[in-house]
Structures are given as C-alpha cells and as structure tokens.
Amino acid sequence: MQLSRSLSRHLMLCTVTCTLIAGCDNDESSAENVLAENQTLWTTFEDGSYEYDIYKSSFTPYINDFHATVVDGDLISSEPIYPEDTTDRLADPRGALTMDELFETVRDAQANDTVHEVTYNADYGFPESISIDPIVGAIDDEYSYSINNFQPLEPALAQLLKQQKHWQDADISAYTMELNISCFCSLGGIVNVVIEEGEAVSGQYVAEDRALNAEELGSFPATVQQLFATAEQALRADELTVEMAYDEDLGYPTEVKMSLGPDVQDGPASYYIRNLTPAGSE
Numbered sequence: 082m083q084l085s086r087s088l089s090r091h092l093m094l095c096t097v098t099c100t101l102i103a104g105c106d107n108d109e110s111s112a113e114n115v116l117a118e119n120q121t122l123w124t125t126f127e128d129g130s131y132e133y134d135i136y137k138s139s140f141t142p143y144i145n146d147f148h149a150t151v152v153d154g155d156l157i158s159s160e161p162i163y164p165e166d167t168t169d170r171l172a173d174p175r176g177a178l179t180m181d182e183l184f185e186t187v188r189d190a191q192a193n194d195t196v197h198e199v200t201y202n203a204d205y206g207f208p209e210s211i212s213i214d215p216i217v218g219a220i221d222d223e224y225s226y227s228i229n230n231f232q233p234l235e236p237a238l239a240q241l242l243k244q245q246k247h248w249q250d251a252d253i254s255a256y257t258m259e260l261n262i263s264c265f266c267s268l269g270g271i272v273n274v275v276i277e278e279g280e281a282v283s284g285q286y287v288a289e290d291r292a293l294n295a296e297e298l299g300s301f302p303a304t305v306q307q308l309f310a311t312a313e314q315a316l317r318a319d320e321l322t323v324e325m326a327y328d329e330d331l332g333y334p335t336e337v338k339m340s341l342g343p344d345v346q347d348g349p350a351s352y353y354i355r356n357l358t359p360a361g362s363e
Contacts, residue, residue, distance in 0.1 A: 112196070112199075116187055116188060116191065116199075118206075119201040119202075119207070119208075122205065123207050126206075126233075127154060128153065129151075129153075129154070129234075130151060130153060130234040130236075131150075131151050131233045132148065132149065132151070132230075132232050133148075133228050133232070134148050134162055135149060135177045135226060136162075137224060137226050138224060139223075139224035139225075146161065146163060147159045147160060147161060147176060147177035148160050148161075148162050148177075149177035150242055151179070152240075152242055152243045152246075153239070153243070156177070156179050157242060157243065158242070159176030159177040178226070183208045183228075186211060187208055190211075190213045193215075195213050195216075195217075197214050197223075198210070198212040199212070202228070202231065207228065207231070208226070209228050210226065210227045212225040213225065238313070238316045238317065240327075241312055241313055241316060244332040244333075246332075247331070247332025248331055248332040248333050250332075251332065253359045255278065255359065255360035255361075256359045256360055257274065257275050257276070257360075258356060259271055259273055259354070259355040259356045260272045260273075260301075260352060260353070260354055261354075262301060262351075262352060263351040263352070263353070264349070264351070266350065268297060269288075270286070270287060271286075271287040272284045272285065272286055272287065272301075272303075273285040274304075276304050279306060284297070301352075302352065305357075308333075308334055308337060308354070309333075309334065312325060312334060315339055321339045321349060322339070322341070323338070324336070324339075325337055328354075331357070333354060334354065335353065335355070336351075336352070336353050336354075338351040
C-alpha cells in the first residue's frame, strides 16, 4: 500500500512537471494559433473595401499616423492624419501599413520573441493593437501600432474613391469642360469652365452668353475634384439618393444625380460633365 501511494505521488509530480515545462511552449503555440485564427477570420473580408486610421508610437522623426483607404483589397490612399505636422516633420515615405503587413509584423515579432502584447478585432480579426520590444532591457527601441475608426465602405462610396484615384493618377490639372447644372437655381443650365492648375479660372454661362463673376464661379463645384468632394460628402451623409456615372478612360464623374427621393421635386442640384478636354489635346 505504501509503495502504491509513493508511486501515485511520483506520477502526479511527473504530470505537474511535464505540464509546467510544456506550458512555455504552449504559450508560444497558443499565440501562433490565435494569430492564425484571426488571420483566417480576416481573409473573409481582406478583398473588401474599407478605411481606417493607423497610429504608430515610436522614437523616430517620422510622422507615422495615417488615414488609409482600401478598395477591392488594394490600398489606394495613405494620407497623414495631421497634415499640418508635415511642416516640421516628414511623413514616413512607406505610408500606412496594410492589414497583411500588420499580420506579418506580428508573425515576425512572435518568431523573435519580441511581442509584448497583441489584441485583435473581434468582428474582422485584424490586429487592433500591437506592442513590440525588439531588445528587452534596451531604451527607446519599443514601438506600437493601433488601428482606430475601421469602417467598411458602402459600394457606391468605394466606387467613387476608386474612380477618384483613377482621375488623380491621370494627373490632369488643366482642362476645359461643359458642366450642365440641373437645379432650381439662378445658374441652371450649361457652364463652360476653364480649369488651370486644378482651379477654375473662368466660366461662361451659355444661357445668357456671359462670363461668370468670381462669386458665381465659386457657388457650385466647378472642377472635377470639387465635384468628387461634393458627391463624397453626400454619400457619407447618407441623407440623399446619389447616382453616379464615370468616364471609362479618365475616371471623372460624367453624372452626379442627387435627390431627396423620387417624390421630392425641389431638391439639391445634379451635375453632368460633357466634352472634358485636357489642355493641349485639342
């Protein structure tokens, strides 16, 4: 009986010891499993369209806080959240990290045993905050990332942002266009607009065969970029019905139809662009 009790105690001690020894490996394995599970969750959405703010806290001279926009899985813009800071410091030329790059950052840090803490978004699985200490005991080498204001984009808004990038990539700052304004207003009808260096410099109101004054020219979206901004504001406010069409070659909006609903006659203006001609292409 005594031998049996001693054997039992010995077996129990061996079991506890093995569990404690395995625990160190299990911590690493558990972290890797959590990473894999959340990355699998993210893959259900990674080809989607969304925007987010990413902040990096580190001891570097760069600005690392960006507002990022992703459409159909591609990062289409990465803008400093506080652009006024760029007067004193340079924005990190790499721009915002994508979600895939954040996952790789976590994976590399886990492999090097330098991850201090990681949390994942419960709905989408992306890393919501990452804290890394590359050299334990060293000073000023720590850095961290945090993701805020993650927002999936509605299809119409995603399409607008994609077409806006298309237009911006065309790099056309000087052009002429016919802008047809449909509204219950004094300037309803066609305005021939001249744009130089991205600014409307003159407009000819066809119905009265006269030039617009500066106040009139500033009373409506007279450039492609202003029209994009007007449509984006309407889509984000989600108070209007907005229908849009785009030029296949350059991406600018050929139609921006805005209304308060099918039964409301007197509503916001709608805009139609025709005969947009880049300078020097006549």
